[in-house]
Amino acid sequence: MADNPHIGESFESFLRDEGVYEEVTATAIKRTLVMQIEQEMAANNISKSEMARRMKTSASQLARLLDPDNDRIQLDTLIRAAAAVGKGIAVELV
Numbered sequence: 897m898a899d900n901p902h903i904g905e906s907f908e909s910f911l912r913d914e915g916v917y918e919e920v921t922a923t924a925i926k927r928t929l930v931m932q933i934e935q936e937m938a939a940n941n942i943s944k945s946e947m948a949r950r951m952k953t954s955a956s957q958l959a960r961l962l963d964p965d966n967d968r969i970q971l972d973t974l975i976r977a978a979a980a981v982g983k984g985i986a987v988e989l990v
Contacts (some may be wrong), residue, residue, distance in 0.1 A: 923967050929974055929985070930962055936981035950980035 911917040944989055948958040953976070960966050961973055971987075978985045 919927060919967075923945060926974075927964050928935050930964060931984075933977050933981060934962065936983060942981060947980055948966075949976070951976045 898926055905913075908917065910918050923965075936942075937944075942950070944958055944962075945955065948955050951958065952974075953973075957973075961969055961977055971985075
């Protein structure tokens with residue numbers, strides 16, 4: 897039986913070794929933000945059509961934003977969505 901070279905290492909180092917760390921991290925951040933936006937929409941009884949109106953965008957653009965598999969969302973779109981539910985987004989380098 898072959899030894900697994902990844903045993904004992906962190907998940908982060910595994911992702912880096914596989915060359916997918918940045919992609920996985922970006923997807924996780926986007927999905928987390930979308931989940932938070934949807935929670936705020938629900939908590940404030942904001943429908944999708946009302947959300948699109950507040951963002952000054954189309955229903956199809958909002959659907960792309962809320963699609964967990966779509967990781968091609970621009971930062972300004974996320975900022976407008978956060979503002980539409982009365983929130984902001986903080987970004988920092990770590």
